[in-house]
Amino acid sequence: xxxxxxxxxxxxxxxxxxxxxxxxxxxxxxxxxxxxxxxxxxxxxxxxxxxxxxxxxxxxxxxxxxxxxxxxxxxxxxxxxxxxxxxxxxxxxxxxxxxxxxxxxxxxxxxxxxxxxxxxxxxxxxxxxxxxxxxxxxxxxxxxxxxxxxxxxxxxxxxxxxxxxxxxxxxxxxxxxxxxxxxxxxxxxxxxxxxxxxxxxxxxxxxxxxxxxxxxxxxxxxxxxxxxxxxxxxxxxxxxxxxxxxxxxxxxxxxxxxxxxxxxxxxxxxxxxxxxxxxxxxxxxxxxxxxxxxxxxxxxxxxxxxxxxxxxxxxxxxxxxxxxxxxxxxxxxxxxxxxxxxxxxxxxxxxxxxxxxxxxxxxxxxxxxxxxxxxxxxxxxxxxxxxxxxxxxxxxxxxxxxxxxxx
Amino acid sequence: xxxxxxxxxxxxxxxxxxxxxxxxxxxxxxxxxxxxxxxxxxxxxxxxxxxxxxxxxxxxxxxxxxxxxxxxxxxxxxxxxxxxxxxxxxxxxxxxxxxxxxxxxxxxxxxxxxxxxxxxxxxxxxxxxxxxxxxxxxxxxxxxxxxxxxxxxxxxxxxxxxxxxxxxxxxxxxxxxxxxxxxxxxxxxxxxxxxxxxxxxxxxxxxxxxxxx
Numbered sequence: 001x002x003x004x005x006x007x008x009x010x011x012x013x014x015x016x017x018x019x020x021x022x023x024x025x026x027x028x029x030x031x032x033x034x035x036x037x038x039x040x041x042x043x044x045x046x047x048x049x050x051x052x053x054x055x056x057x058x059x060x061x062x063x064x065x066x067x068x069x070x071x072x073x074x075x076x077x078x079x080x081x082x083x084x085x086x087x088x089x090x091x092x093x094x095x096x097x098x099x100x101x102x103x104x105x106x107x108x109x110x111x112x113x114x115x116x117x118x119x120x121x122x123x124x125x126x127x128x129x130x131x132x133x134x135x136x137x138x139x140x141x142x143x144x145x146x147x148x149x150x151x152x153x154x155x156x157x158x159x160x161x162x163x164x165x166x167x168x169x170x171x172x173x174x175x176x177x178x179x180x181x182x183x184x185x186x187x188x189x190x191x192x193x194x195x196x197x198x199x200x201x202x203x204x205x206x207x208x209x210x211x212x213x214x215x216x217x218x219x220x221x222x223x224x225x226x227x228x229x230x231x232x233x234x235x236x237x238x239x240x241x242x243x244x245x246x247x248x249x250x251x252x253x254x255x256x257x258x259x260x261x262x263x264x265x266x267x268x269x270x271x272x273x274x275x276x277x278x279x280x281x282x283x284x285x286x287x288x289x290x291x292x293x294x295x296x297x298x299x300x301x302x303x304x305x306x307x308x309x310x311x312x313x314x315x316x317x318x319x320x321x322x323x324x325x326x327x328x329x330x331x332x333x334x335x336x337x338x339x340x341x342x343x344x345x346x347x348x349x350x351x352x353x354x355x356x357x358x359x360x361x362x363x364x365x366x367x368x369x370x371x372x373x374x375x376x377x378x379x380x381x382x383x384x385x386x387x388x389x390x391x392x393x394x395x396x397x398x399x400x401x402x403x404x405x406x407x
Numbered sequence: 408x409x410x411x412x413x414x415x416x417x418x419x420x421x422x423x424x425x426x427x428x429x430x431x432x433x434x435x436x437x438x439x440x441x442x443x444x445x446x447x448x449x450x451x452x453x454x455x456x457x458x459x460x461x462x463x464x465x466x467x468x469x470x471x472x473x474x475x476x477x478x479x480x481x482x483x484x485x486x487x488x489x490x491x492x493x494x495x496x497x498x499x500x501x502x503x504x505x506x507x508x509x510x511x512x513x514x515x516x517x518x519x520x521x522x523x524x525x526x527x528x529x530x531x532x533x534x535x536x537x538x539x540x541x542x543x544x545x546x547x548x549x550x551x552x553x554x555x556x557x558x559x560x561x562x563x564x565x566x567x568x569x570x571x572x573x574x575x576x577x578x579x580x581x582x583x584x585x586x587x588x589x590x591x592x593x594x595x596x597x598x599x600x601x602x603x604x605x606x607x608x609x610x611x612x613x614x615x616x617x618x619x620x
Contacts, residue, residue, distance in 0.1 A: 061472065219461065223491050223514075224416040230518035231422050235429065238520045255518065262515045266491060276494045279468040284496035291495050291544035298600070 015163035020119075021094035022128040028090060029121025032114035033077040040072035076111075084110050086179055087117070095178045097174050100182045113180035120176060124169035131162035204258040204382050208310050215273040223265060230258035277316055281306050282339055289320050290337065294327050298336045307346050307405035314383060315339065315348050318376050318401055325373065330354025330397060341405060348401040356395030376401070408531055409453040412437040413470065414489075415462045419514075423457065426517065430524040436480035439463070441473035448484055455531040459514075460497070461489035471497050478509065485530045487513045493541045496533055502535075510536035556598045564591040565613060 047069040050062035084102075091097040102110065135158040182259050183191065233255040240248065244322045270288075277285035283301040290297045306312065319337055332354030340347045360373050373389060376399070380387040385403035410432050414420040417439075424434050436447040440463045448456055455475055460470035474486040478501075484506035488501060500509050510530040516538065517523050526536045557565065567577045577588045599613050 099461055216466070220416070220466075224419055227416045227491075227514045227517065228416075228422050230515065231419075231426060231520075234518040234520045235426060239429075259515055259518050262518070265513070266513075270492055274494075275467060275492065276496060280494075280496055284494060287495050288492075288544070 002234060015166055017094045018163065018166035018170045019132070020130055021090065022124040022166045024090060024094070024125075025117070025121030025169070025173060026125035027121075028086065029117040029119070032083045032087070033118035035083065036076055036111055036114040037118075040069065040076060043072055045070040058173070077107075078379045080107055080110050080114065083114050087113070087177060087181060091174065091177060095170055095174060097177075099177050100188070102181060102183045103187060103327065106181075106183070109180045109184075114175060116162065116180070118174050120169075124173060128162065128166045128169060131158050131165050131396060135159040135162070191355070200382065204314075205310055208313050211273045211313075212278075215269055218265065218269050218272075219275070223262070223269065226258060226262050226265060229261075230255065230262055233258055271320075273313065273314070277312055282312055285312075285316050286339065287320055289316075289323060293323050293335070295332060296334045297323065298334070300336075300338045300340075303339060303341045303346070305341065307341065307403070311346060311383060311403050311405055312386070314379050314404060315346055317346060317402070319350060320377055321372075321376055322399055325358075326350075326352045326354060326397075329358070329393075330356075332395075332397075346403045346405050348399075348403070350399040350401075351396055353396050355393075356391045356397050357393040358389060358391035358397050360389055373399075408455065408528070409433045409451065410455050410457055410481075410527075410531075411435055411444065411447045411451060411453045413441065413447075413459045413462065413473065414441045414457075414459040415466075416459075419459075423517065426520065427457075427524075430520070430527075432465060432524075432527070434484050441469040444473050445476060448481055450479065455485040455486060455487060455527065457527070458488050460488060468497065471500060474501060478505070485509065485533065487512065487527060487530045487536070489517070493538050493540065493544070495544045496539065498541045498544075506535050508533045508535075510534075510555075511541055512536065512538045513540055557595060561591055561595050561598070564588065565595055568592070568595075568613060593601070 047062070047065035048242060050058065050065050054062050088099045091099050096180065113359050135155050137140075138147075138151060138155050138158070142149050233251060236251050237248075237255050243251070274285045274288060276288060282297075282303055285297055285302060290299045307315070320338070323335065323337075326335050330352050332352035335350065335352040338347070338349045340349075358373060360377055377387040379385075379391075380401050380403060383403055385401060388400040389397075390400070391397040410427055412420060412423050412427070412434060414423060414437070420437050421438065424437050427434050428577075431567055435453055436449045438444050438447050444456065444458065447453075456474070458470045458474050460468055462469040462473075470488055470490070474488050477486050479483050482505075486501075487510035488497070489512055490497070491514055493511060493513055501509055501511055508530060510526060512523075512526060514525070530536050563581065567580055574585065574588050574592065578585050581588070593611055601613060
């Protein structure tokens with residue numbers, strides 16, 4: 001969020017905080033350089049120097065330097081993640097910048113930043129401090145009459161430049177920290193893919209759960225109530241034989257409509273999610289739709305171990321929709337469905353002897369419900385499944401779908 | 408005629424109780440789940456149990472499973488299963504072994520009071536009542552009558568399978584060798600278009616084709 005202060009546009013951070021960031025860069029940089037590069041190099045230098053120049057009497061000192069040099073990595077290795085944490089806190093506190101955690105294998109990159117931190121810190125702190133001090137120093141010198149007051153014109157320039165210098169330091173430092181302390185681009189992408197896969201699976205599962213919930217609600221609510229209503233109307237119709245003709249006709253009409261509504265609701269609810277799929281699995285649920293199909297369908301199911309409910313539901317809806325498509329468009333005499341589990345994959349093959357020429361056609365006529373073959377391909381893709389359509393003009397048409405069982 | 412009702416919806420339980428009482432039936436108990444149903448059947452030994460398919464706790468196929476238990480443990484008790492949906496597979500399960508004193512109807516049918524009460528009476532006296540929807544499903548599934556393709560001997564074997572006999576039982580009845588029976592059975596399954604599917608339903612399906620709608 002941008003707000004205006006002292007003639008400088010700021011994001012979320014004040015120039016004071018940026019200045020503090022730049023100034024703290026120096027001590028933190030010195031510390032991190034000392035721990036990561038200074039210490040081992042210094043000890044190594046002492047060790048080499050002692051070995052070459054020290055008198056044999058000072059062997060204990062020489063040995064100590066050599067041992068310390070060899071042991072230096074023992075200090076450096078645990079220091080790296082701690083320094084990284086310190087820098088991460090510094091960026092968060094003063095710049096509001098979140099440096100994403102890098103995977104542990106990024107140690108060398110982190111080490112590089114800690115060495116670099118000395119130079120960024122020194123230059124950044126010096127430049128920022130110089131701007132502020134130059135302004136203050138010029139002012140003091142003019143007040144004390146040491147220099148020409150005309151130079152006072154430089155004071156606003158240096159003071160105005162100071163926040164910009166701090167901002168530039170912050171930008172350079174942030175860029176360095178992001179690229180060396182944070183995850184690399186491919187690491188970021190891999191994390192992103194993990195997140196996306198997970199959220200997509202969640203959405204697919206949530207959609208499935210939602211269908212089941214609606215099915216259950218309708219079953220326990222509207223359907224029972226309608227049955228009860230139809231039953232009561234049926235009883236009224238049976239008992240009220242001596243009712244006046246118009247009343248009797250009204251009851252009869254209401255009874256017919258209630259039973260009609262029940263039939264329609266039943267079709268709708270089964271289309272949402274067939275309860276038998278949960279109870280008995282794909283074979284039983286597919287038997288139901290195959291039996292209802294308006295053409296002879298041969299069904300072969302070989303699924304010795306059931307797949308996850310989401311996958312079963314997707315396979316079921318793919319077959320149901322494919323059969324509807326065949327009945328509507330294929331002019332087929334017969335169809336065949338094979339569902340087979342091979343290791344952790346569910347293979348679904350749907351063939352018909354119709355006229356062929358089916359396309360995935362993303363183009364759909366206006367008002368269509370967005371299902372069709374394209375919808376089937378999308379359903380398969382939503383769980384990293386594959387969908388292949390082979391439909392030469394004149395037929396036959398073959399749809400091959402492969403789904404991962406465990407999704 | 409004494410009846411036990413199992414239906415988890417309070418509304419329908421009350422409605423069915425009233426419907427049956429009006430129709431001259433004696434509703435000895437109306438319960439809300441399969442466990443209570445089995446206890447009630449054991450306690451009252453009714454003529455018929457009227458059972459909803461989806462009941463607590465899992466709201467899946469409790470009613471079918473309870474019906475199968477009743478058919479097995481209390482053969483004198485007829486069962487009429489009611490459901491919002493009829494599934495061929497449940498029909499196959501219900502009819503397995505013995506197709507008498509059993510019914511499977513859509514819940515909608517209770518709205519046609521006299522037909523429904525008539526169906527109850529038929530099932531109670533040992534008849535079989537299948538919903539037209541179930542019959543339609545079975546008809547579509549078996550539209551080309553493959554029984555025509557069986558030899559008289561194979562039909563005989565299939566009839567014995569329909570009576571619920573195992574291969575050994577068929578060996579005893581026909582006085583033929585076990586391997587001969589095995590050959591007949593596999594030939595029947597092939598002729599009835601029941602290729603190996605990895606499930607055990609082939610035998611049941613063959614029987615069902617024989618019982619035929």
